[in-house]
Amino acid sequence: MREFDYIIIGAGAAGFSSLIKINELTKDKPEILMVSKGPLGGTCVNTGCVPSKALIEVAKHLKKLNIFEDRGLKITGYNMEFQRLFESIRDLTSRLRKSKYEDILNEMDNVEFIQGEARFIDKDTIEVNNGRKFKGKKILIATGSRPNIPNIPGIEKIDYYTTEDIWTMEGKPTQMAVIGSGAIGLELSQAFARLGVDVHVIEVLDRPIPTTEPEISRMLTDILRRDGVKFYFKTRVKEIHSKNGEIILKLISHSGEHEITVDTLLIAAGRRPNSDRLNLERAGVEVDSRGFIKVDNKMKTTNPNIYAAGDVAGTPKPAMLETIAAREGVVAASSMIGVEPETIDYNSIPVVVFTDPELAFVGLTEEKVMESVGACACRGVQFSLMPKSQILNIEDGYAKLVIDPYTGTVKGLHVLAPYASELIIQGSLYIRHEYRVEDVINLIQVFPTVSEIVKATGQAFIRRVDKMPCCVE
Ligand SMILES: Cc1cc2nc3c(=O)[nH]c(=O)nc-3n(C[C@H](O)[C@H](O)[C@H](O)COP(=O)(O)OP(=O)(O)OC[C@H]3O[C@@H](n4cnc5c(N)ncnc54)[C@H](O)[C@@H]3O)c2cc1C
Numbered sequence: 361m362r363e364f365d366y367i368i369i370g371a372g373a374a375g376f377s378s379l380i381k382i383n384e385l386t387k388d389k390p391e392i393l394m395v396s397k398g399p400l401g402g403t404c405v406n407t408g409c410v411p412s413k414a415l416i417e418v419a420k421h422l423k424k425l426n427i428f429e430d431r432g433l434k435i436t437g438y439n440m441e442f443q444r445l446f447e448s449i450r451d452l453t454s455r456l457r458k459s460k461y462e463d464i465l466n467e468m469d470n471v472e473f474i475q476g477e478a479r480f481i482d483k484d485t486i487e488v489n490n491g492r493k494f495k496g497k498k499i500l501i502a503t504g505s506r507p508n509i510p511n512i513p514g515i516e517k518i519d520y521y522t523t524e525d526i527w528t529m530e531g532k533p534t535q536m537a538v539i540g541s542g543a544i545g546l547e548l549s550q551a552f553a554r555l556g557v558d559v560h561v562i563e564v565l566d567r568p569i570p571t572t573e574p575e576i577s578r579m580l581t582d583i584l585r586r587d588g589v590k591f592y593f594k595t596r597v598k599e600i601h602s603k604n605g606e607i608i609l610k611l612i613s614h615s616g617e618h619e620i621t622v623d624t625l626l627i628a629a630g631r632r633p634n635s636d637r638l639n640l641e642r643a644g645v646e647v648d649s650r651g652f653i654k655v656d657n658k659m660k661t662t663n664p665n666i667y668a669a670g671d672v673a674g675t676p677k678p679a680m681l682e683t684i685a686a687r688e689g690v691v692a693a694s695s696m697i698g699v700e701p702e703t704i705d706y707n708s709i710p711v712v713v714f715t716d717p718e719l720a721f722v723g724l725t726e727e728k729v730m731e732s733v734g735a736c737a738c739r740g741v742q743f744s745l746m747p748k749s750q751i752l753n754i755e756d757g758y759a760k761l762v763i764d765p766y767t768g769t770v771k772g773l774h775v776l777a778p779y780a781s782e783l784i785i786q787g788s789l790y791i792r793h794e795y796r797v798e799d800v801i802n803l804i805q806v807f808p809t810v811s812e813i814v815k816a817t818g819q820a821f822i823r824r825v826d827k828m829p830c831c832v833e
Contacts, residue, residue: 484496501669512598537626563594643663747830
């Protein structure tokens with residue numbers, strides 16, 4: 361049986377960043393085996409971040425074609441080819457898979473890659489595709505997550521999409537039901553609605569994205585409603601069946617039962633860790649009650665020679681994100697090699713929902729600060745008060761700064777605005793370095809930018825933002 365210095369199970373963000381880091385930190389070209397069931401690059405490039413953001417970008421442009429009609433720009437005679445859009449998304453993912461993963465892997469002569477499903481047969485040995493066995497001195501589990509399929513009566517007889525296969529879509533749906541209003545459900549619902557699909561979103565909770573401020577998730581809901589998305593909150597799907605090629609969902613809520621009929625169903629009801637098919641008990645690796653692999657802050661599992669990183673790892677992550685998976689892969693690599701890693705500050709990791717406008721947040725909500733210190737100081741500012749809003753011709757948006765009133769330090773920043781994904785990192789720095797509200801006010805921003813709204817949330821503690829000239833320090 362061949363023995364490797366390192367075995368990496370999974371070829372996504374966590375697996376790849378760990379692979380690169382191991383090679384960077386070691387001089388003697390260790391022998392590394394990488395095993396992956398799915399395509400190189402994992403979820404993000406193949407079925408996650410990249411295709412979803414490519415779709416969203418087109419839907420955003422379609423919506424904004426005539427945004428500057430009042431400034432004399434009227435666009436007529438355009439054509440949206442749905443099939444071509446999806447073909448181009450598939451092209452994009454394969455181009456990026458090749459340039460960012462395949463080509464890079466091919467250049468590493470100390471790495472052997474095997475396509476297949478790995479399972480543990482004991483504490484240091486894996487078996488691939490129930491056949492070949494390999495020993496590893498250190499093993500990283502980076503197997504990611506997969507869509508969670510809710511246990512709805514009748515679902516097993518229905519053809520539905522998840523984010524794993526929606527990118528294979530050929531024709532444009534007419535009516536689409538989306539189960540779940542998390543980040544993925546919201547992003548795709550808005551994009552499909554803007555492409556002309558009649559979208560119905562069913563959610564058991566009373567609002568989307570409960571980890572952000574309630575007023576912001578309600579604003580976002582209203583924006584998506586204006587795009588045509590129909591929401592059914594506090595609603596469960598009781599049963600699903602199909603009839604004459606259509607899918608009928610029986611919904612139940614406080615107002616009783618009713619049905620919706622669609623031609624397409626997308627399940628976006630969260631994701632579950634890929635830990636259940638690995639025979640982890642044979643390796644002495646424990647999981648928590650939800651199946652996430654238990655790790656310490658150096659990504660070490662309950663077996664000292666086995667590490668876990670990314671979606672499958674039970675770290676206090678604010679969401680399953682590519683960025684976190686990649687960082688955890690780096691921490692795991694350093695730990696496996698014996699280099700003291702810089703541990704991750706999970707409190708300052710930004711989360712973004714790529715709707716239009718984007719929702720970006722970091723840190724705590726007002727409610728959470730109230731729970732932890734018994735008081736909270738917060739200020740919110742409407743985006744329409746920012747000069748950049750008038751320049752962009754976009755009024756929707758809001759930002760809220762959450763402060764610990766006893767220390768004056770920033771605890772949370774929540775922004776609903778165009779390009780919020782680009783500016784939220786300010787909030788991460790404020791939280792990470794325990795900046796105070798004065799620091800938010802004193803930082804000179806660029807005029808005119810969306811980013812100024814962050815400063816304005818700080819200024820709102822000392823003056824009326826609706827009575828401010830364009831630039832005031
Ligand atoms: C639609 C969608 C949109 C997203 N958008 C964003 C975004 O905009 N920004 C962001 O930061 N994050 C986004 N994410 C989340 C992001 O994609 C994931 O957090 C990230 O890809 C996780 O990386 P990972 O390495 O942990 O797992 P993955 O990338 O899922 O990699 C896991 C790998 O393990 C393999 N594997 C699984 N089991 C086995 C086994 N037994 N043996 C061998 N191989 C195995 C898989 O085939 C895969 O290659 C999105 C996710 C989705 C679904």
